[in-house]
Amino acid sequence: MLKEPKGWAFAIGFSIAILIAGCTSVDYRKLATGQLSGSLFVMWVGEGNSSGDGNFLFVPDPPLVFHRADTAAPGGTIQPGLMYTDGGSIPKIAQVFKGLSPWGYAPAYMIHDWVFIAHHCIVDGSTEKRFDQVRGVDFAESAAILGEAIKALIGTRQVAPNDVAPGAITTAVGSVVAKNLWDEKGACKSLQVSARDVAAAEAAIPGSTTKAHNLRTFRVPETAVPTVPGVRQAKIVARLSF
Template identity: 55%
Template sequence: MRKGIYTTFIALLVLAGCGTIYYRDLKPGSFSGKLFVMWVGEGNSSGDGKFVFVPAPGNELTFTRPSGSHTAGVIKPGVMYTDGGSIPKIAQMFKGLSPWGYAPAYMIHDWLFVARHCLVDQAPDARFQDLSDVDFDESARIVGEAIHALIDERKVARNDLAGEAVTSAVSSGIARRLWDEKGACERSQISKEHLAEINAVFPDISTSAKLRTFRLPPDMPQVPPRRQARIISVVEF
């Protein structure tokens, strides 16, 4: 999730409900598809490093919201930078608060932020058309629905405290300020060097799939990969 959201995570563990959305009131959605997470660099005090989320073309990670949802019924994230859950090291001792404990849910939430930042910066991208009506509160509901889905599908153990804390954090005032941040769209674009590394790891992905999920400029020059990136996690539904 966006850096800074979890700077108040310890307080949220004690005072769950500081945000505006309540995890216990949400219904589960459902996941399908497959995701890869690639390590591309060192991190800082939040998360475990710098990573790139890579959807599996033809079997993209897909989150379907519960019936009755009025916006973004189906969400398919594209390639993007991520640090999993930006959880300070001190908070990671608590059960359920690993940066990757709810990885698929974090990927959905990260994608909503990428879309929001590009929409705020008026940087049109067809990948975000179905997300233009998602507001801040809805983004928090979606991550809670996704955590419920992971529990229902037995991908993670039930932990209501962690689910409540995460949902509270992503609906907090800190998260809201990040949601409306300007100038963040350009920073979210994958570098040419990292795109080259992704291409080296996934040479069989078709050009049309790369243009859709990787957003490659048609005239992007070939950049020799540094061979630093490597797949560190695969999740399949």
């Protein structure tokens, strides 16, 4: 059963976030352009709420990799692991505007989701190696990483240029609203992928939770592989490679 995700990629309350932004000095226009490679695959695992189009499981098969322009900077290379996501948690009222689809900048949202999840687990005392790639990333860096990832998508023409959305999104994830989410403690446990959903991913793509390249990113509980009674194979809706 899905544990309710927080929608890290686009902090709750887009409009409010814009109005009270100013928690960080991140300016999207001044950010460098990162580099994205690999594949993005998500499977539906539950109903959505007022933002996003449902709750999904990001499955790193093959892995999605992001390199910052300065690979020596905090979070210089990020490879997300198996995790819950709802894309960009953009309220329905804002989704009518160009560039503000919950999945419009999906690869960038996955990178930012992973930074938030890793941060919460690190704060809660996790020493797992899968989180080492983002140790040292502070709140301002997390917003910058999302902006750099969006620029990567635009730079490679995966998405069309937009004069408003990228800057608005970067501002929102650097706002006071997002900072409050960042500062939460005790969230790591609720973000762990359930054995049932790990099994569903394995049923959809055999080997996706056990391949060597994935084991470097996340650890699969032994009780979760290969199946859980009653789990049906998920249907692949779409896969994006770039």
